Amino acid sequence: MISLDDIEDMTCLTRDEIDALAEHEHVPDLTAALMGEYLMHQPKGPQAVQQMICEDIRAALHADDVPHAKALFATLRRYVDA
Secondary structure, X not given: OOOHHHHHHHOOOOHHHHHXXXXXXXXXXXXXHHHHXXXXXXXXXXXXXXXXXXXXXXXXXXXXXXXXXXXXXXXXXXXXXX
């Protein structure tokens, strides 16, 4: 059986990025990993992933979940630096 770790190894996304996409789209991690990998190979797809993470940060701040917003911000920084 293929695990999420196996799927992560097949994509260009990290586990944190996959988790952020899953949170944003309200889908399971596996679906988010496949969607993220697809987006990364589309025109403006990487920008769409970045926008989703930014929207997750905004939602966390609106919910007064500062620790989660900080974790998402760290994910965004690693994503942009890659």
